[in-house]
Amino acid sequence: MFTTSWTASPQAPSEGFTPNWSREGFWRQSVRQVVRLSAGGGRVRVRLSNAYGTSPVRVAGASVGHTAVGAGVRPGSLTPLTFGGGAQIGIPARGEVVSDDVPLAVAAGESVTVTLHFGAPTGPATFHAQAFTAGYRGEGDLTARADGAGFDAGTESWYFLSAVETDAGRTDGVALFGDSVTDGFGSTVGADRRWSDALAARTGRPVLNAGIGGNLLLNDSAWYGEKGLHRLRRDVLGHLGLDTLVVLLGLNDIGFSETDEQPTYKPAPVVEAAELVAGHRELIRQGRAAGLRVIGATLLPFAGSDHWGEHAAKAAHELNEWIRSAGEYDAVADLNRALADPADPDRLRPSYDFGDHLHPNDLGYEVMAEVVSATL
Known part of the structure; x- marks a missing residue:
């Protein structure tokens, strides 16, 4: 039984409180986001929200792993995410999608890093303005880069990612x-x-x-x-x-x-x-x-x-x-x-x-x- 372990409430693209990328969105870029879980487990899955999108957003690839330093992911933990068995998914306009669950042992209080790749223009991005933690953007498909190389821009907002769930059974x-x-x-x-x-x-x-x-x-x-x-x-x-x-x-x-x-x-x-x-x-x-x-x-x-x-x-x-x-x-x-x-x-x-x-x-x-x- 899955339990929601982390959430961020979606917001409409806006200038927000600090500079962010919500209005410009993403194209041929990867976004790496760090979140701290409050419930552990042996399997994880993510929810992606396009609550304020007026057209579908195509996710060309995604991964999750244990957070290392900066944009890095702990070696050996980087795990591809799938959606209905496939690597790609379209998030419907004003809708959400849930990934397949994947094996990744996590503990309460531990941080995981979720990477999303967008091969086609997203348009303005549903986001959460104030993350109070660092996120990263890089050019191209960087979902498999554990060392964090290529992530050359920073943010303090979360984009499209609205929840992480674990099989904690809580x-x-x-x-x-x-x-x-x-x-x-x-x-x-x-x-x-x-x-x-x-x-x-x-x-x-x-x-x-x-x-x-x-x-x-x-x-x-x-x-x-x-x-x-x-x-x-x-x-x-x-x-x-x-x-x-x-x-x-x-x-x-x-x-x-x-x-x-x-x-x-x-x-x-x-x-x-x-x-x-x-x-x-x-x-x-x-x-x-x-x-x-x-x-x-x-x-x-x-x-x-x-x-x-x-x-x-x-x-x-x-x-x-x-x-x-x-x-x-x-x-x-x-x-x-x-x-x-x-x-x-x-x-x-x-x-x-x-x-x-x-x-x-x-x-x-x-x-x-x-x-x-x-x-x-």
């Missing part, structure tokens, strides 16, 4: 559903220090990161993905081996109206706490309908950030109090109180602050994982 997986805090903004790039990584290490359970930087609960965005109400089914409920959903979402809905810095919201709608409560209730309904235990996480303190303002503060306090006291979630992870500055509970504790008063650093993410681990 049914106790946890999905974290949120925005940039869940995605891992503020964690050390390349070090796998997101709170999803920390939670997997603490619990030994499969943990899926379904965060998108800038994501909103109630509204779609050109850069920040489809609204949480619409994407939950695809980005969480469609994955294998889950029994718990943790929701941490809504801060951007109230915070974007306080800042002029958001490129896709000018002006941003002013959202009330009651609207967020209704959105959370819908996520609870969807999660429970899929048989999941649903845990609500309170919004982190954010005074001093560009999201802070009189209205955002009021809405955040009201939403957090509802999460804590309404009894509608199956359990509550009070991240707000755990990360608050004792001298000013509206602010992140300085030792947990990445520096923008909005996102935690590595230590702050460890604390988040500790709180949710205790809740689990």
